[in-house]
Amino acid sequence: MKWSGQRLPRLEDPALLRGEGSFTADIAIGARCVRFVRSPYASGRIVSIKPPPDMPAGTLLVTGRDVAQLGAIRPTLARFNYAAIGQPVLPLERVHFVGQAIAAVVAATPELAEDLADLVMVDIDPEAAVVDLDAAIAPGAPVLHAESPGNVLVEGKLRQPACDEAFAGATHIEELGLRSRRQNATPMEARGGCASFDRATGRVRLTASCQMPHMLRTGIATVLDMPEADLQVIAPDVGGGFGQKMALFPEYPLLVWLARRHRGSFAWIEDRNENLIASAHSRDQRHVIRGAFDADGTLRALDVDILSNVGAFSCYPITCGVEPLMALAEYPGPYKVPAYAARARGITTNTCPMAPYRGVSRPIITFGIERLMERAAQALGVDPIALRRRNLVSSFPYRTATGMTLDAASYIEAMDLAAAAADLPGFRERQAVARRAGRYLGIGFSVFNERTGYGTPAFAARSMGIVPGYEVVDIAMTPAGEVEARIGASPHGQGLRTTLAQLIADRLGMAPAQVRIVHGDTDRTPYGWGSFASRGMVIAGGACQIAADKLAERLRQAAAVVLQASAETIVLRDGQAFAGDASVPIAELARLAHQRSDIFGTPDGEGRFNLAETASYDPGGTFSNACHVAEVEVDAETGHVRIERYVVVEDAGRLINPMIADGQVHGGVAQGIASALFEEIIYAEDGNILTGSLADYLPPTAAEIPVIEIIHLETISDASITGAKGLGEGGSIGAPAAIANAISDALAPFGVDITELPATPARIRALLRGREPRA
Amino acid sequence: MNTRHITLNVNGTDHAIEVEPRRTLADTLRDQCGLTGTHLGCEHGVCGACTIIVDDAPVRACLMFGVQAEGRLIRTVEGLADGQTLSPLQQSFWDNHGLQCGFCTPGFLMLATWLLERETMIDEAELRHVLSSNLCRCTGYQNILKAVREAAKGLGKWTESAPA
Amino acid sequence: MKPAAFDYYAPLTTEAALALLAEHGEEGKILAGGQSLVPTMAFRLARPATLIDINRIASLDFCRADDEVLRIGALTRHARFETPFLPGPLGALLADVAHNIAHTPIRSRGTFCGSLAHADPASEWCCTALTLGATMVVANHVSERRVAVADWFQSLFTTALQPDELLTEARLPLRDESWRYGFYEFNRRAGDFALAMSVVALRLEGGVVREAQIGLGGVGTTPILAKDAAAALIGQAPGEAAWGIAAELAATCFEPTEDINASPEYRRDLVRAVTKRALRKAVA
Structure with missing residues (x-):
């Protein structure tokens, strides 16, 4: 039986279902409790931070003075137009955003720690703050960092010479200004860590709710200037990340510092308010995009100007370039753009720092380019599907304007399939009937590709000081015949323990239940990068496949000796190694290899018969693609949007576990719907945050998310050795554009369209107020 | 510190513990009773990760104090399975991929356990209405709804039309 | 936290x-x-x-119809009303309102009287109590007094309840069969506090509205009665024309609060919509 392609229930689930999962807060019970004192001001000079007069016994206060010798968190990009600013673990002189950790207190219980934090005497001289990206680059704006007098931390620019010519000769120029408001990834488990000092070894074990344990270890060791070998980082069960848990946050080095300094266990469990104001934000961008079109709708050139509000500091290790530079590199998406010009700037403001969030800039650039297509079609009187078909890349590989290679995909097929599934003619009839009754239905399409499995070359192209990319797997067989695969990647809900076991099981002729995927522990796994950027299945999966093939070859060699056959004739199947009719259980081979090396001689001079292998994989990247269709009804009186139908045609190549793949699409689409309609972090002008609770920041519930219909295509590309493409982010990339297009379609009789997300009921009403629908 | 000695009955077992009155029931279950299956996602009553059953009603364990639960019958996620054998609802979550990261799962399981134990039939509108009490960030709710729907069908509690 | x-x-x-x-x-x-x-x-x-x-005070856990009033004790939970507690239109109204209060686990703990004492301007029960003309029974250690709902809500989260007083009971008048009720609220997400809501009560006789109350919630510092809007309905035949006039008057009868969810103009838009829809539901 072949395991890949099966909807195998997940191996991870039983413990989680019994409430026996092990999350950071579960492990932290018993540790001393750390609470951070956070800045009430968006900008200011620290005059003093003092303990209350009667600090209870057994408590601690740590301020910037105590940790002044520690290094700053300073991610780098080797670009002349990047200001490598540093973020102190605790600031000594200035605060830069509301919620910035400015001191830490330690007490026996979380309640007492919070009591104490409330009593710390903080004296800060507030200074002028700037929270809006346009205000931050206006002349005379307050300067956040001396290294960056104009508040532009990073800038990318390119302008192909043919661009100006194309615009000069265009039949139609479509120009569009877009705004995407700030969001928080909002994993259900907030951040947290527990650092424990081992007096016997002098090492610290940090258990943290993170996506990149190896990187966290490197980052902390760098900041603390401590031996990296003295730090073990564990990512236990992690309650979602979506990018937010990639970064090295100041809280983590402080916990390790406390554990070393005080030779004990210290835990910080972030609360929801802290998470909303002080973890990481995303998607705060403004774009101006211009497209030069021929009369038939052919796109001749694209010119984009991208502003991304990256907050007060640059996230480590990915840097604050992640949003603007991704937008610059990937704006053309699945479309042929013969001439391209782009400028992208990362603007620093007195707000919570930006970090990657599922899709990073792509939900916004897809919103941009898909609105552009719709508007151009309308202006030119061309069917928008036909206009897209004319411009979509259809022969592969295709080299994009920014030098990326689009591998085999199904852009046009996915769109046509989606249009058929959505019954476009039938919808138009229903829409017309509804409009006559004063009801506003709309349909919206979103065609996009999703770069997944970014290897080293993709990140190196960004000139990052730390270049993620490869993944390594150490695979070995126990004497009892189970397979252990130790991976550097670090899943947190994506089901990699199951899908990788399926892949490996097929290569070894075993069952997934006999495969253990070991992850999330820097002591037990090879150096690797983690789970982000839709890379787990492609890169860790590719490495597992290579490693399993190498291990299979060793098993065949062992079987050849035992069965007295030639290795090439050995077939691994159903837990046995077969040579014709003769067979030996793989478990028996494992036992013999470990305990009876005398049988084998020592074929490779290693003094044993080794059933262990290491493999790595580092692809250039592969593009999955999809077309989303949203059908909505807009309540013109209240501005409320109800999603009536949602269809996804997804092509992520070979699906190892279609059930898990569907789950990724579901979750992504729900977050995309949240971006489109619900979630917005709002700052007051003084830099205070007005959405510090889940009653104000609105992740949607089961009542708002519609049934999500999924149709799969499976284009197999040679850019991924497993044939699998990533799809973790696609749902969130496609949904905002599809919904914005659907609302715009619904509101066409009013002559308005959606250029700002989230399209809240208040914003929609503001567009409609004073307007009457055309008959 | 101002503490009380109380006894909590959780999943049929008495826990004699000492707590501060201000300690929420959720924290009490986790820290004093060692039952860490009840998770805290917001501590202000919105996310529902800490949903448990107290005297046959679903409640937010972050919005009760531990001292308030003395003498009540408390049920948490740890009480659903019989040893390693999952309850029909838990099994349905497993079969239908009703969880990804698993953090919100205990709250959804307790909410849905209550829903399935009610005498009334469940239809799609009621299912969505009740399950809208809790937040999940991974699944888009699709397979949580499916898992509860399938479990309801298995228990003869599902109806396609709205209940009268 | x-x-x-x-x-x-x-x-x-x-x-x-x-x-x-x-x-x-x-x-x-x-x-x-x-x-x-x-x-x-x-x-x-x-x-x-x-x-x-007060959760262990058994004598506060009651809810019963006595003579002309529904007596709601301090420990009556929201959930008590979800399956109609009374026959007829009032029971249906209270069930509809209860079903829209927050979420199931909140409703199994939260109480009717607690909502009135807390006086959140977006509380469904506060708007309902005001519209229906509730009476509060409050007690301190020496005496008991009754407060008409018109005197109850004083400002944001502030009521006539004194620091030494407990709201032991709320009473809703049981009206005759000629009354119809409607409730509609608008929120962005299921179970959230409404950005605007309306509770309406209409007495119909001879094909026209004889008496009317229109309550609004979530729009100011306290729930309010849209008196001009209600008055405009008197003598009118129920229907879109009358609802439109009343909704317009409701939308302009108050000073809207401005918050992150709604500008003053938007709140007026919402009041226009929820009033009209509550009226429609009342005669549906």
Whole structure:
């Protein structure tokens, strides 16, 4: 039986279902409790931070003075137009955003720690703050960092010479200004860590709710200037990340510092308010995009100007370039753009720092380019599907304007399939009937590709000081015949323990239940990068496949000796190694290899018969693609949007576990719907945050998310050795554009369209107020 | 510190513990009773990760104090399975991929356990209405709804039309 | 997000609770369902020194129709109303309202009287009580008094309840068969506090509206009655024309609060919509 392609229930689930999962807060019970004192001001000079007069016994206060010798968190990009600013673990002189950790207190219980934090005497001289990206680059704006007098931390620019010519000769120029408001990834488990000092070894074990344990270890060791070998980082069960848990946050080095300094266990469990104001934000961008079109709708050139509000500091290790530079590199998406010009700037403001969030800039650039297509079609009187078909890349590989290679995909097929599934003619009839009754239905399409499995070359192209990319797997067989695969990647809900076991099981002729995927522990796994950027299945999966093939070859060699056959004739199947009719259980081979090396001689001079292998994989990247269709009804009186139908045609190549793949699409689409309609972090002008609770920041519930219909295509590309493409982010990339297009379609009789997300009921009403629908 | 000695009955077992009155029931279950299956996602009553059953009603364990639960019958996620054998609802979550990261799962399981134990039939509108009490960030709710729907069908509690 | 420390009492009788309130005065706070108070304490926006938990006072756990009133005791949970507690239009209204209060687990703890005492301007029960002309029964350790709902809501989260008083009971008048009720609220997400809501009561006779009340919630510092809007309905035949006029008057009868969810113009838009829809539901 072949395991890949099966909807195998997940191996991870039983413990989680019994409430026996092990999350950071579960492990932290018993540790001393750390609470951070956070800045009430968006900008200011620290005059003093003092303990209350009667600090209870057994408590601690740590301020910037105590940790002044520690290094700053300073991610780098080797670009002349990047200001490598540093973020102190605790600031000594200035605060830069509301919620910035400015001191830490330690007490026996979380309640007492919070009591104490409330009593710390903080004296800060507030200074002028700037929270809006346009205000931050206006002349005379307050300067956040001396290294960056104009508040532009990073800038990318390119302008192909043919661009100006194309615009000069265009039949139609479509120009569009877009705004995407700030969001928080909002994993259900907030951040947290527990650092424990081992007096016997002098090492610290940090258990943290993170996506990149190896990187966290490197980052902390760098900041603390401590031996990296003295730090073990564990990512236990992690309650979602979506990018937010990639970064090295100041809280983590402080916990390790406390554990070393005080030779004990210290835990910080972030609360929801802290998470909303002080973890990481995303998607705060403004774009101006211009497209030069021929009369038939052919796109001749694209010119984009991208502003991304990256907050007060640059996230480590990915840097604050992640949003603007991704937008610059990937704006053309699945479309042929013969001439391209782009400028992208990362603007620093007195707000919570930006970090990657599922899709990073792509939900916004897809919103941009898909609105552009719709508007151009309308202006030119061309069917928008036909206009897209004319411009979509259809022969592969295709080299994009920014030098990326689009591998085999199904852009046009996915769109046509989606249009058929959505019954476009039938919808138009229903829409017309509804409009006559004063009801506003709309349909919206979103065609996009999703770069997944970014290897080293993709990140190196960004000139990052730390270049993620490869993944390594150490695979070995126990004497009892189970397979252990130790991976550097670090899943947190994506089901990699199951899908990788399926892949490996097929290569070894075993069952997934006999495969253990070991992850999330820097002591037990090879150096690797983690789970982000839709890379787990492609890169860790590719490495597992290579490693399993190498291990299979060793098993065949062992079987050849035992069965007295030639290795090439050995077939691994159903837990046995077969040579014709003769067979030996793989478990028996494992036992013999470990305990009876005398049988084998020592074929490779290693003094044993080794059933262990290491493999790595580092692809250039592969593009999955999809077309989303949203059908909505807009309540013109209240501005409320109800999603009536949602269809996804997804092509992520070979699906190892279609059930898990569907789950990724579901979750992504729900977050995309949240971006489109619900979630917005709002700052007051003084830099205070007005959405510090889940009653104000609105992740949607089961009542708002519609049934999500999924149709799969499976284009197999040679850019991924497993044939699998990533799809973790696609749902969130496609949904905002599809919904914005659907609302715009619904509101066409009013002559308005959606250029700002989230399209809240208040914003929609503001567009409609004073307007009457055309008959 | 101002503490009380109380006894909590959780999943049929008495826990004699000492707590501060201000300690929420959720924290009490986790820290004093060692039952860490009840998770805290917001501590202000919105996310529902800490949903448990107290005297046959679903409640937010972050919005009760531990001292308030003395003498009540408390049920948490740890009480659903019989040893390693999952309850029909838990099994349905497993079969239908009703969880990804698993953090919100205990709250959804307790909410849905209550829903399935009610005498009334469940239809799609009621299912969505009740399950809208809790937040999940991974699944888009699709397979949580499916898992509860399938479990309801298995228990003869599902109806396609709205209940009268 | 852990509450500040407090002293905790769980009296078994109303008298004991009132004695504790008298003793602790401003520092004492009644804990009933706790579904609003405890989150506020988690954010440390409330730091009561003493909590007096009334959940063990069995005599406050009642809800019954007596003569012309529905008597709702201090421990009556929202969930009690979800399956109609009374036959007829009023029971249906209360069920509809209850079903829209927050979420199931909140409704199994939160209480009707607690909502009235907390006086959140977006509370469904507050708007309902105002529209229907409820009477509050409040007691301190020496006496009991009744407060008409018109005198109850004073400002944001502030009522006529004194620091030493407990709202022991709320009474809703049971009206005759000629009354119809409607409720509609608008929120962005299921179970959230409404950005605007309307509760309406209409007495129909001879094909026209004879009496009317229109309550609005979530639009100012307290729930309000849209009196001009209600008056405009008198003598009118129920229908879109009348609803439109009333909705327009409702939309302009108040000073809207501005918050992150709604500008003043948008709140007026919403009031226009929810009033019209509540009226439609009343005669549906």
